[in-house]
Each structure stands twice: as C-alpha cells, then as structure tokens.
Amino acid sequence: MKWKQQINGLKAYQPGRSIEDVKKEYGLEKIVKLASNENPFGSSNKAKEWVQSYDSSYALYPDGYTTVLRSALSEFLGVDEKQLIFGNGSDELILIISRALLEPGKNTVMATPTFPQYRHNATVEGAEIREVPLVDGAHDLDAMLAAIDEQTAVVWLCSPNNPTGIYINNEHLIQFLDKVPNDVLVVLDEAYYEYVTADDYYNALEVAKNYSNVIVLRTFSKIYGLASFRVGYGFGSEEIIRALEPVREPFNINTLGGGAALAALADQEFVNKCKEENKKGLEQFYQFCQKENLDYYPSEGNFILIDFKCDSDQLFEYLMKKGYIVRSGNALGCPGAVRVTVGSHDQNEGVIQAMKSFIVENAIRQ
Numbered sequence: 001m002k003w004k005q006q007i008n009g010l011k012a013y014q015p016g017r018s019i020e021d022v023k024k025e026y027g028l029e030k031i032v033k034l035a036s037n038e039n040p041f042g043s044s045n046k047a048k049e050w051v052q053s054y055d056s057s058y059a060l061y062p063d064g065y066t067t068v069l070r071s072a073l074s075e076f077l078g079v080d081e082k083q084l085i086f087g088n089g090s091d092e093l094i095l096i097i098s099r100a101l102l103e104p105g106k107n108t109v110m111a112t113p114t115f116p117q118y119r120h121n122a123t124v125e126g127a128e129i130r131e132v133p134l135v136d137g138a139h140d141l142d143a144m145l146a147a148i149d150e151q152t153a154v155v156w157l158c159s160p161n162n163p164t165g166i167y168i169n170n171e172h173l174i175q176f177l178d179k180v181p182n183d184v185l186v187v188l189d190e191a192y193y194e195y196v197t198a199d200d201y202y203n204a205l206e207v208a209k210n211y212s213n214v215i216v217l218r219t220f221s222k223i224y225g226l227a228s229f230r231v232g233y234g235f236g237s238e239e240i241i242r243a244l245e246p247v248r249e250p251f252n253i254n255t256l257g258g259g260a261a262l263a264a265l266a267d268q269e270f271v272n273k274c275k276e277e278n279k280k281g282l283e284q285f286y287q288f289c290q291k292e293n294l295d296y297y298p299s300e301g302n303f304i305l306i307d308f309k310c311d312s313d314q315l316f317e318y319l320m321k322k323g324y325i326v327r328s329g330n331a332l333g334c335p336g337a338v339r340v341t342v343g344s345h346d347q348n349e350g351v352i353q354a355m356k357s358f359i360v361e362n363a364i365r366q
C-alpha cells in the first residue's frame, strides 16, 4: 500500500481503561472514573428528557447545517450564525483545521505537554511540528512567538491547558496576538472554559471580534456532560469559518447529539451548579496536596495534575486496584505525576484517601 509516510508507526488513540474492563480484572464492584475529565454529575435532565422524547425517524439524515442549535448558540454567544462551525466533538474541529491548513512544507506551533490531538493531526498531514515546552505549567508565549516563521500555518493554544490546568491571562494573550502575523491561524482551545473563575481571564468573544485570525473551540463534552454525543463548536471571523466549512463532513452533528446539546444549553443552572461544585472539589485536592507537601498546579479546569515524584504507573495501578481510574503522568508527558478529574465530594474524598494510603505504604516523602 502507498500509505502516507508519516503515518508509518503512528499509534492509534489509547483510550483510558473502561469501567467494565477494570471491574472484571480486579473483581471490583464499584469503579470511579476520574481519567477523562467527564462531568461527575452527568448532564442536564433537560437533555435526558429531550432524548427520551425524540420520536422522529432514525432513517432520516440529520440537518447538515445544525440549524436549530446554530441559531440558539448564535443568540447565546452573541455571534453571527456564519461565525459558527460544528464538529463531532472539538476533536473533529482540530482535524478539520489541520486538514485545511497543514501539509508538508508547513509547520505548526504548540506547547508541550498539551492536548495530544494537535500533534497527532499535524503528523497525519505531514506538517513540521514545533513544540515549545511549558514553563511552570503555562504556555511560554514568547518562545512560541519566536518559533513562528513564514511557513507557520497554525498555532495551538490550550487555555486552561490540559493536563496542567493553567490558563492564559488576558494581558498575555493580547500581547501575544498583537505580534502573531495575521495570516497565521491561532486556535484557542477552551474545552474547559465554563469552569474558569479567574478574574484576569480574557473574553474570548471580544478576542475573536478583534482578531480575525483567531478561532475559539468549545465543547459540550466537559461541563455539559454530553461527551458520548460528540458535539463541539468553534467561533471566529466569517472568513475563517467560510474557509473551513467545505472541509467539514456534511452530517457530522447527529440528530440526537444536536438535540441534546440544544436542551443542555438551555439549562445554565446545571452548568453553574457544576462550576460551583468543581471549585469546592478543587479545594479538597489543594488541601490534601498542601498537607502532604505535594506539588500541584492550581487548576482552572475540572482536573488537577499532582506531582508525587514517584513512578506514575505504579500509583495509577495502585489507585485502580482501589477502584479509582486516573491518568498516569507517563501517558501525558508528566512523569512522576497523575492527572485526576475532579469528581463529586465523596469521589474526591475516596481517591484522596487512596492516595494517602499509597503515600504511607510506599513511604513517599516530599
């Protein structure tokens, strides 16, 4: 076969262990999954009700323009409908952007460690990847600027950054955007936007209005709790959206997903409740880390990266035997650490207790 050279040896996405899988292997009855930053409170009842009441034909293709959700989101955000693009999860928007802009001879700039799909899609397209190490968990925007040249087509910013949880503040973002050439697309991935509480966070709507080379990505997978439906969206200037649209698959938002997202959008009370609970949950982890003298990054997302300075895989296995699935730092480019999704109060308490036993049993000293 005449495969693209760059996909030789490229690894398929490694999903976190499934609940059923872990239950079986360890003979456990209850498993708490804190590995993929899913919402521990599920999703809005309004979304459930909508899906249960859906009784139209499964035989019909979905609306290829996602008209109803588009109109609701346009009103909700205060952007024109032509400034919106939908993806089968924001994952697919990352693919669409890469497909539209990246190819051999071009390069793309991103932080490391960050969300791995930027790198993955750039690899498939054969573009040169320029990874700029984080500094204290944050994007090194000056170094990213210095990495941009004539052949740079896309710059990826993840704010708050997965896996560190650190955000880019307004001042730093504006200084950066003022210097980026305006023929370079800046992707601002805000998968955790709804969780952010920092006062000096930028207003992405203003940013997209003022910089015609910025596209903002958001998702219904995280705080809205609809990861299984795969609905993400992007907003930016009409020119960007017009150029990306032909690269999108015609029916990428399925009927049930579009309807569930529409119902969930209307329930901002649920969103606000989750945001509040998340803040309290983060405090549980902060207190634990401070007591145990563990390094961590203050997070603006619904996850926390904790540095145990141990073998991450060993801690990961230990927690799994106790019924808690987290992400090993080894898989995230953060050896010694684990990334834990903030769960419900009791789930957090449970995983914290398990981490405490690990520290005692393994005589971990900071």
Ligand SMILES: *Cc1c(COP(=O)(O)O)cnc(C)c1O
Pocket (backbone or CB within 6 Å): 037, 088, 089, 090, 091, 092, 115, 158, 161, 162, 189, 191, 218, 219, 220, 221, 227, 230, 231, 232
């Ligand atoms: C979870 C996540 C996404 C992908 O979410 P979708 O389910 O594809 O919408 C994108 N970016 C970051 C940083 C994420 O953590």
